[in-house]
Each structure stands twice: as structure tokens, then as C-alpha cells.
Amino acid sequence: MKIWHRITFGKHEGVEHVIDSLGVKITKTPGFDGYYIITFEIDETDPRWPQIAELVRDKQAPDFYNTTFTPQEIYAAEWIRLMPTFEQGYPQPKEGWELATYAHECPQCGAGYRQQAPFHLAKEPRLGRHDFMSFYWAYTVFVTPNVLDVLAAQGIRGYERWDALIHRTGQPSQVVSQLFFPIVAGPGLAEEDKLQPETCAQCGLTKYGYHKRGYMHIKRAALRSDVDVQLTHEWIGSGGHSGFREILISNRLARLILENNWRGVSIKPVELI
Numbered sequence: 001m002k003i004w005h006r007i008t009f010g011k012h013e014g015v016e017h018v019i020d021s022l023g024v025k026i027t028k029t030p031g032f033d034g035y036y037i038i039t040f041e042i043d044e045t046d047p048r049w050p051q052i053a054e055l056v057r058d059k060q061a062p063d064f065y066n067t068t069f070t071p072q073e074i075y076a077a078e079w080i081r082l083m084p085t086f087e088q089g090y091p092q093p094k095e096g097w098e099l100a101t102y103a104h105e106c107p108q109c110g111a112g113y114r115q116q117a118p119f120h121l122a123k124e125p126r127l128g129r130h131d132f133m134s135f136y137w138a139y140t141v142f143v144t145p146n147v148l149d150v151l152a153a154q155g156i157r158g159y160e161r162w163d164a165l166i167h168r169t170g171q172p173s174q175v176v177s178q179l180f181f182p183i184v185a186g187p188g189l190a191e192e193d194k195l196q197p198e199t200c201a202q203c204g205l206t207k208y209g210y211h212k213r214g215y216m217h218i219k220r221a222a223l224r225s226d227v228d229v230q231l232t233h234e235w236i237g238s239g240g241h242s243g244f245r246e247i248l249i250s251n252r253l254a255r256l257i258l259e260n261n262w263r264g265v266s267i268k269p270v271e272l273i
């Protein structure tokens with residue numbers, strides 16, 4: 001596991017000589033009137049990290065971070081988070097897709113919904129070498145016919161294949177189908193991972209912050225053991241007007257993703273408590 005930081009400093013902060021002297025490779029992006037910003041990536045196991053971290057605190061520099069896991073760490077986990085990363089297009093119609101697609105979405109916090117109708121695509125997507133796709137705006141999973149074939153052949157449980165419709169014609173896409181996940185786990189997110197809790201005044205649901213650091217922890221007793229995919233009970237997305245449930249997949253399904261080298265998703269192991 002490595003926790004990666006992408007850090008940005010401005011010229012005015014005068015830290016470039018310090019970063020240089022540490023031998024960190026930087027990218028310089030020019031701005032107006034000789035101004036520039038420097039950006040670089042560093043992980044927390046790097047011996048230079050403590051000094052960089054102190055500079056970041058001192059200067060309150062932008063610091064975007066995330067965690068990457070080794071295949072061995074993923075193979076060792078019973079449950080793994082599946083996160084769509086390849087996004088293309090917007091659900092249609094751009095105005096009103098939520099009402100057409102979701103039931104019970106809270107107008108205030110954007111959570112609490114259940115999908116009741118297929119998504120509409122503006123046009124057939126161009127996947128390049130990707131096998132998985134999601135939309136901008138909607139946390140959802142589309143896959144190629146090849147992925148569907150493998151899931152069916154391997155007897156993966158806990159999803160339904162839903163058509164994705166081309167908006168203009170109403171015909172199913174030939175390129176992707178949606179994986180719909182009907183099963184929701186019991187309440188199980190560990191207290192330590194209930195980040196930035198935000199309870200909606202209108203619907204009473206609590207959303208939590210994006211989990212980016214290390215392992216997410218979930219109570220084993222909350223999870224179904226007879227399926228390969230289930231959603232968390234808890235909603236994620238505090239600080240914004242949308243919400244989603246984390247998608248949890250079994251070790252068996254995670255292995256299929258790694259062994260087939262399927263692209264378009266990121267997978268992160270969960271620690272059961």
C-alpha cells in the first residue's frame with residue numbers, strides 16, 4: 001500500500017530550492033508575468049516525505065492524495081471496493097435524467113435513491129481499450145459484452161444486466177450494458193471511516209466523505225457472504241449535492257478483474273472488522 005500525494009506550490013512560496021535540494025522531480029507550469037507553479041508526486045514511504053509534509057502544512061499547499069494497493073494486497077482481501085475511473089458522457093436527458101432514472105432521490109442531498117429505469121446514453125460510447133465505463137455525474141458501472149460473458153461463465157452473483165439505451169432511438173447500446181447491483185449490505189462502515197458526516201435536514205440520511213487514505217474498514221457481520229457484489233448501506237459524498245454507495249466485490253471477482261487486466265476501474269481492498 002502506498003499513499004500518494006500530488007502537491008502544488010506557487011513561486012511566491014519560495015520553497016523551490018528546498019524541493020530541489022531534496023532531489024524531488026518537479027513539473028513547472030508557467031503562468032502570467034513570470035509566475036509559475038510547481039507540482040510533484042510523492043508517497044509517504046519516501047524518506048523525504050516528513051520534510052515535504054511539514055512544508056505543505058506551513059504553506060497550506062494544495063495536497064491531493066490517494067492510496068494504491070499491490071495485487072498481493074488485493075489477492076489477500078475477502079472484500080474489495082470497486083471504483084469506476086473511466087468516465088465518458090453524461091446521463092440523458094441532461095435536464096431531468098435523475099427524475100427519469102432514480103426513485104426517491106432526495107432533492108436536497110442527492111442521496112437515498114434507487115435506480116428504477118435504464119440509463120440513457122447520448123450515443124454509443126468509444127471505450128478505447130477500456131472494459132468498464134461510468135458516467136460523469138452518476139456513479140454507475142457499464143461493461144462490455146466480453147466482461148458480461150466472463151461474469152456469467154464464472155457464475156458471479158449479485159448483479160443484473162441492464163440495457164443502456166441510446167437516447168435518440170431508445171435502442172439498447174451494442175457497446176455496453178449496465179451492471180445493476182440490487183443487494184445492499186447492513187450498516188457496517190467502521191466508526192474511524194465515518195469521515196465528515198453530514199446529515200441531511202430534509203431526508204435525515206447521513207453522507208460521509210470520500211475514503212482515500214489506506215484501507216476502508218467494514219464490519220464482517222454487515223456483509224452477505226453468498227454473493228460477489230453488494231453495495232454498502234452507507235452513502236458517500238458529503239460536501240456536495242450527490243451521493244453514492246460504495247460497491248464491494250468478492251475476492252473471486254477482483255481476481256477476474258486483475259487476471260483479465262480489465263481497464264476502467266480501480267480496486268481497493270477492504271479490511272473486515
Ligand SMILES: [Zn+2]
Nearest residue numbers: 106109200203
Ligand atoms: Zn437528503
